[in-house]
Structure formats: C-alpha cells, structure tokens
Amino acid sequence: MITTRILTGESVGAVLDDLARLRIAVFRDWPYLYEGDHAYEREYLKVYQSPGSVVVAAYDDDDRMVGASTGAPMEDHAGDFATAFANRPERLEEIFYCAESVLLPAYRGHGLGHAFFDGREAQARALGRRYSAFCSVQRPANHPLRPADYRPLDDFWRKRGYEPLSGVVAEFDWKDVDAPVSTKKPLQFWMKTL
Template sequence: MRVEALTGPALSAALDDVGRLRIAVFRDWPYLYDGDLAYERLYLEHYRTSARAVLVGAFDGGSLVGAATGTPMEDHANDFATAFSQTGLALSDIFYCAESVLLPAYRGKGVGHRFFDSREAHARSLGRRYVAFCAVQRPDDHPARPDGYRPLDAFWRARGYAPLDGVVAKFRWKDLGDTVDSEKPLQFWMREL
C-alpha cells in the first residue's frame, strides 16, 4: 500500500473518490451518515479551492482505499468560528485535520499514523502552531451503538491530542434510517506542534 500527500491538481482529481470513501466509511458507527455524491462534491469543494489544502491518500495499486484531508482552519471559518470564539486562539494558528477514512480491510496497519504524520508535517510547513480535528459525539446508550465499540480516544491521546473543553461544532446530516437531517455535536481535539 502506498500513502502519498496530494495537493493542487492531483488533490482535485481524487476528490470524487474521497467522496465515495466518505459515504462508505461514515455509514458506520458513530457517524451513521446517509450520504450522496452530490452533497459530497459540494462539501469537498473546500479542498479544491484552498491552495494550502492537503489530501493524504492510501492507495492499493491505483485504487484509493483511504484518505485524510486538511486545510488551514480559516478556510473553514464559517463552520468553526463560533466553536473557537471563546478560546482566545487565532484560527490562523490552527491547521484543521478533517476526515480520516479508511476501508476496514486496510485498518490496523499503521495508515492512521501515517495520515496524521503527513498532515502534521504539512501544517508545520505552513507555519501552524496547532493541529485540530473534531469527532462526532453520540450518547453511550444510543440504540445503534455496536457491542464492543472502542472509540479512537486512546489513539488520539497517544499522538498528543486532547479534547478542548467546550469547543464543540454543530453539523447537520441525515442518519441512516431517518427521513430528515438532524444536528450533531462534534468535539474538537487539538495538539501543539
């Protein structure tokens, strides 16, 4: 498996494949995302229009089997400015690591670490002081929570990330089995580079 950082035209060319991966991977717990490619194309436009965006792709031969994206946080100011408004942190100091999606057959082989290593290196090259991401919060008693589910908190903490108290974004999407979208809280985690 090859893991490679893509920018510019190479990043743009891979975005439909990233959309398909997001739809496939985020269907599972805890996101339960009922997505479609038309929405994905609109959402992923952030990465096409940001000159400083990065897409770290995991390839099996010529097939994209995993992807992790990131941009300067100010490229997402409309989405996250409210969540960070009381922190005293400048968005221009933060690099935002967005999705990390990897097909199940490729998990447990160190790709998640390579995704973070590459995005953190990209953030350093941009002179960023912090790297942050957010993760959906679901109640422990949610009826769709699988038995034996282990959140990724230990993995993130081992990489030096910690949750930011009170820094929560709100996003809407349609859960599997629902007819309308609903708001979900996403907790921010951050580390200093």
C-alpha cells in the same frame, strides 16, 4: 501493499470522486451513521483544492484508493467553526484543521492512522501553524445503533498528543441512515501544539 500519496492544490481535483465514494462508504458506519449524497460530497470536498490544503491518500497494490485523510487551514472552515473557537485564545489562522479520515475496514490496523496524522501535521508545520485540531462526533453511549464491540479512538488521539478542548463543540447537520430528516450532531474538538 499499501502506499500513501500526499496530494495538494489542483491534484486533489482528480481524486474528488474517489474521496466522495470513500466518505459515503466509511461514514455510513458508527459513529457517523451518515446517509451520504455524492453531489453534496463533490461540492464539499472542493475546499481541499485551496492553497494550504492536503489530502493524504492510501492506495492498495492495484492502485485503488482505500483510505484518505484531509486537512486545511482552519480559516478555510471559519464559517463552520468560528463560533466553536470564539472564546479560545488561539486565532483560527494559527490552527490547521485535520478534517476527515476514512479507511475501508479491511485496511485498518496497518499504521495508516499514523500516516494520515503525520502527513497532515507535516503540512501544518510547513504552513507555520502552531496548532493542529480535529473534531469527533459525539453519540450517546446508549444509542441503539452503537456496536457492542465499538472502541473509541480517544487513546490513539491522546498518544498522538491531542486533548479534547473543554466547551469547544461544533454542530453539523446530516441525515442518519435510520432517520427521515437531517439533525444536528455535536462534534468535540481536540487539539495539540505542534
């Protein structure tokens, strides 16, 4: 049996190590190909202890975290995303950022993607946000590590009411599993009105 829990504020601190492990494990796969670092993850994830942030965590029947989804007021990430949204009419203070969703492969296909979005969108509404947004990494279709059976999540996101924002792209550095150094990757923003 899989259950979900909504974590906010200080309760997030108790699960930072679990979140870090999950991010490193799941983001190692396509399309992120992230060569994770536990110390970096622990530091990065501290932002989700801020007021207004949320973690929707999924646990299996032995109380092991098998998935999680994070979200925060967009202004908590202003340093990373202000440039991407500079020419948009929406203010960062109107947007809730649905950050990462990570789920171990054995637990996919059980509706947790919807539970993750439901929990984050509920937090956004509770904060009075008008918009919910997230970003997805963009990789070339002919990338040598792209699995032959890969199916993008675009249809799922559109069914949830999200659409890509033309020209709203952020760039992040990370080290790919097959690369000697970190490189910039484009991340396309998607958004919906709540």
